[in-house]
Amino acid sequence: MxxxxxxxxxxxxxxxxxxxxxxxxxxxxxxxxxxxxxxxxxxxxxxxxxxxxxxxxxxxxxxxxxxxxxxxxxxxxxxxxxxxxxxxxxxxxxxxxxxxxPELDFDNPFQLVVATVLSAQTTDLRVNQTTPALFAKYPTPEDLAAANPEEVEEILRPTGFFRAKTKSVMGLSKALVENYGGEVPGRLEELVKLPGVGRKTAFVVLGNAFGRPGIxxxxxxxxxxxxxxxxxxxxxxxxxxxxxxxxxxxxxxxxxxxxxxxxxxxxxxxxxxxxxxxxxxxxxxxxxxxxxxxxxxxxxxxxxxxxxxxxxxxxxxxxxxxxxxxxxxxxx
Ligand code: SF4
Structure with a gap:
């Protein structure tokens, strides 16, 4: 039965x-x-x-x-x-x-937070096809914060909403450099203050890059x-x-x-x-x-x-x- x-x-x-x-x-x-x-x-x-x-x-x-x-x-x-x-x-x-x-490819918390922001309104597969070139050219928050926005936009174009996403990932990189010594913070309250990072993205990062439970x-x-x-x-x-x-x-x-x-x-x-x-x-x-x-x-x-x-x-x-x-x- x-x-x-x-x-x-x-x-x-x-x-x-x-x-x-x-x-x-x-x-x-x-x-x-x-x-x-x-x-x-x-x-x-x-x-x-x-x-x-x-x-x-x-x-x-x-x-x-x-x-x-x-x-x-x-x-x-x-x-x-x-x-x-x-x-x-x-x-x-x-x-x-x-x-x-998580079906987004990443090697460290910085890559995960960027990939998660990029995954809005597109597939993880598309993001995974895009991020290798992005992280090869800009491997750290410092690199991405100092990038030429137009060059970043070109790389991110396949993910859709590429101008807004460029602004977000460059903005969050800048915030990481200025406020957290280039490291991704492991606390919800701090993560949600980063440009483009809401609670959903924050929990993805906390759960999968920091081992902290999140839904x-x-x-x-x-x-x-x-x-x-x-x-x-x-x-x-x-x-x-x-x-x-x-x-x-x-x-x-x-x-x-x-x-x-x-x-x-x-x-x-x-x-x-x-x-x-x-x-x-x-x-x-x-x-x-x-x-x-x-x-x-x-x-x-x-x-x-x-x-x-x-x-x-x-x-x-x-x-x-x-x-x-x-x-x-x-x-x-
Ligand atoms: S979980 Fe989804 S696929 Fe499975 S029985 Fe319910 S509605 Fe159908």
Whole structure:
């Protein structure tokens, strides 16, 4: 039997136990098998009946039978059940995306803060194609602060809004030189005073360059936490506060990566791949996207040869000497 979103604490416990016993075998494969089960949402009640994969760690390839879902409004979910469901979603995503990490390339906090500022209104891929030339020419805040703006604009042109971004990265470089001795400060209050740096950018830097817990409320994060009914807030600061209250601080940075990776690879804005989603049994929004397992699989953004989102060759900086994911740069 499944673990429908919005279920009782007792049901949650039972399902969690079952999931634990099946977890090791199921998650190595990365993608999930679909069976049949009952889950419901307010939206599902209004829409046509839908079916969800049997277990959170099932293999989509093995999809066979499906079953009409029964109604169960998530509105009935208690606070305790919400916390348990939210944490279980995070655990499931941690198994699907064991190497989730910031997808911007960087070697030090300065590069990360610049790359994050440049990532506004464009893709991380585009930024990663642009920053090597930028950092080769201007490797330090001093270099970038003293650069010719027109030359920086030319390098940044592919990222869009290149004039404003040039102003921001040169301005923040200047502020780093003048106020922080050319070093990126490791405190939120100081980071948000830098030109072009808001709370989202600051938390990316704190979490990934300084090992300090932070929640990154980007567009994917906002969309997914509302789909999961973890919050109804639309203001990023309020979302950050409400989601932060559901998890221990130590989980915040990894949680952000898991949610963002899931949003980029499976739970897309317009066409979520519900029929191939590893956390469908825990999701009140199941049915918003394609529920047919085979059709949903085509919506996944795979990386060559791997399961959704898994990076087959994680950057060396992300692995420790034993080949395991290493702590964030600057941690410890
Ligand atoms: S893909 Fe569908 S089932 Fe999965 S999290 Fe997104 S909306 Fe929910």
């Amino acid at each position: 499944k673990t429908p979103a919005g279920k009782t604490a007792a049901g949650e416990k039972t399902a969690a136990k079952k999931a634990t016993t099946k977890k090791a075998a199921a998650t190595k494969a990365g993608t999930k098998k679909a069976g049949a089960t009952s889950v419901t949402t307010k939206k599902a009640i209004k829409k046509k009946p839908v079916a969800v994969p049997e277990k959170a760690t099932a293999d989509v390839k093995g999809a066979s039978g499906v079953k009409t879902v029964a109604a169960k409004p998530p509105a009935a979910e208690s606070r305790t059940a919400l916390v348990r469901r939210a944490r279980r979603i995070n655990r499931e995503l941690a198994e699907v995306f064991p190497y989730a990490h 990154t409320v980007d567009t994917h994060f906002q969309r997914l936490v509302r789909r999961w009914q973890w919050t109804e807030q639309t203001d990023p600061d309020k979302i950050e506060a409400e989601i932060g209250a559901l998890f221990p601080k130590s989980d915040w940075t990894d949680l952000s990566h898991h949610v963002i990776w899931h949003g980029r690879r499976i739970c897309h804005a317009r066409k979520p791949a519900c029929g191939a989603c590893p956390i469908a049994p825990l999701c009140p929004a199941y049915g918003e996207g394609e529920t047919d397992p085979e059709k949903a699989k085509k919506l996944l953004k795979y990386e060559k040869g791997g399961f959704p989102g898994q990076r087959l060759n994680p950057p060396k900086s992300y692995l420790d000497a034993g080949g395991k994911p290493a702590p964030p740069l600057g941690a410890g």
